Amino acid sequence: MIIIGGGPTGLATASLLARAGIRSTVLERRNTPSCGQSRAVTVQGDILSLYDRMGIAEEIRANGARWSLGRTYYGDAEVVTLRWPAPETSPNPPFVNFPQFRIEELLHEHVSAAPEVTLVHGVTASVVDPGEKGETAVVRYEDADGETHELSAPYVIAADGVRSPTRKGLGIEFNGERTNGHFLVCDFRGAVPFTSERRLWFSPPFYPEGIVLMHHIGQDTWRLDWQVSPDLDPDEENRSGRITQRIADVLAHAGVGPVETEILRCNGYTFQQRRAESFGKGRVFLVGDAAHVVSPFGARGMNSGMEDVANLVWKLALTLRGEAGEELLASYEHERAAAATHHVAITGESMKFMTPGTAEGLAVRNEILAAAAADSGQVARVDSGKLYEPFPYRDSPLTSPADDDGSGPRPGDLMPDVLVSSGGERRALRHLLDGDFTLVHVPAAAGAALRYTTPAHPDTDRLPATSLVHEEDSGPVLRAARDRVYLVRPDCYIAAAFTASDDWRTGVRAALDRALGHPVTDTPRVEAASL
CATH class of the missing domain: 3.30.9.10 (D-Amino Acid Oxidase, subunit A, domain 2)
Structure with a gap:
């Protein structure tokens, strides 16, 4: 793989590709491991979980500032107080503040030690052939001595920022304002x-x-x-x-x-508030600020870029291994463009309130703030920035419809991250599930084992009790999910959910086909004996 851009999303891409055993070359114009500036700072808890799976979360947890309280003032008056309590038994706080430049340095240190990653600094890269008709894309770059080099790869990931020369070179519009x-x-x-x-x-x-x-x-x-x-x-x-x-x-x-x-x-x-009209061309994909950019109020920039990376990498890995259907890579744009549209809309409304461009808009904003200061019933009208949450993929072509309208996590949602006991060690559930399709069985009985396995053995009687969550530890989300079986994607999103007491095995086979981008028919594509 070729990655253009060695900022946080580019380095994260290299890290996750290395975890999947895939070699990559990162081409970065800077000669330094980080931007060194005051940029993104708030890490949302689910993204910290992703950093944990990348192996860089320890310093963030140790040295970052955890917070779950936000106060908004108008003049001297406190008008809004918001609390984000940590989910019960979650291994991560709702938010932790930790500067982007240090996250870049941690990622740089991490991938520098990975034999699968080659870092090339001080170069300017461009795509000369996006591979629309061939089996590789071609990238040309010029080094500090003015010498020109060409590289080819099955896929190119452009993480070259808001000004993205790659996006411009591909003729992709960056719509917004x-x-x-x-x-x-x-x-x-x-x-x-x-x-x-x-x-x-x-x-x-x-x-x-x-x-x-x-x-x-x-x-x-x-x-x-x-x-x-x-x-x-x-x-x-x-x-x-x-x-x-x-x-x-x-x-x-x-x-x-x-x-x-x-x-x-x-x-x-x-x-700026912008979204690329498409998230790639041929064998080139855009991630992070190259694909979308929003205001910083709401922490939806770098956090969302990291989800781009998590979404794309597993699809590239399965495609390279020959396990994916034709629709799997196409689903990257379907899922992440919808997320970007959502984030641009949310932050756009926040900025219209927070930084109105006209005297009339400013007067309206101040009237709302004054009303909220006088009457707590007016607080809902104040928009001080809606903070980031992972975007659900409920309408994705990879997501199977729910088999009921019950409570608990739904297909398309991120699987809740809870602490579990595995081999006598307390670990995060997503750490155990990351990187492969898995089945998670939440039993009906309180205090029974929470079990998981790969879809290679979709038989509830053979699901090994390899992890354990006691009722008092599992929290309300999984208590609401009793008697459920979840098919979880490699990025820890739920592809399908079933009632465990029903005969759900055939449904799992069809759901796995769908989540891999294969056509789904009445006859399962894979024989039961091989599952």
Whole structure:
């Protein structure tokens, strides 16, 4: 495989391909392992689960700032308080703040040690043949000495960012708009006596001209974002010392005395709301910001890009192994383009509220905020950014219809991640399921073993009790799923669900065919004896 772009999604692609035993070459224009800037910061719990399966979650859990509380203010008044309680027995918090540049460095260290991955830095790459008519795509790149090289591969993954030369070279439109928001962002170190929670101020007394957002990002490290005019120079703001005064103003308003601070990073950003008209061409696929970009309020950027990668890699692996049907790779665009459309719509509505482009829009927003400050019944009208959740694939061609309308996880949903006991060791369920199709049986009896196996043995009597979840540990999601059998995809999404007490074996065979992109007929494609 060839991966164009060595940012977080490109490196994550290389990591998951290596886990599947597939070699890749990563072509990156930078000579550094990370962007080194203040960019994405909030890791949603399900994406942390994915990082765990990649082998980079330990430092994120240890050094990141876990949070589950968000406060929104209008002036001095707190108008919205949101809590995201951790799912019972989940191995991960709802959110943890940890800077993107360090995630890139962890991924870079991880893939540098993988024999399946070749990293090439300081090069500019372009697709010269997307492989629409052949069995390979061709990429050309120029190294630092000006020498030109060509590589070919069965597939190319373009993770080359919002400006994506690959997307432009393929003639794929990037539809959408640039928003009105211009922000100054600063990461600083200081002994600030705040709890780890998200604070968002609309027109506070210390900064009446705009929005201010504050996050704890771990180990006495904090991030502040200020809405600013388009002509503000972040470098001059830092050189002049005005950024230090901005920080002091925020802390003084909270009643915090003088705090010695160290500026770590300071830069500006604007944002766009765009989605590629298609997610690839021929044997080239777009992932991450190359395929979609949204405002940062809601943490839907890098988190969604990681789900692009998780969705695509298992489909590429099964296709290369000759196990996939014709529709499997096509389902990448079906599933992830729908997710991108959803995220663009959600963040677009948030930004219309948060950074309206007209005086009339600003007046309406402030009226809503004032009403919410006076009457808690008006709080639902305030949009302070809807935070990321994994997008369900319920209408995917790979997802089998549910066999009933019962409670519990549904086909197309991400399988709940709970802690289980496996061989005397407590582990995350998704860690056990990742990378292959599996069957998970949630028994009807309280306290009975939660069992799983591969579809090679779709017989409930032969499902080995290799993991155990006691009733008091399983949480409400799996308690609602009693007497169910789930067919789970390699990316831990549910492909099908059945009532365990029924004869569900034939249904599993058909559902597996569908999830592999094969045509589904009344006669199973695979004989029962070989399953």
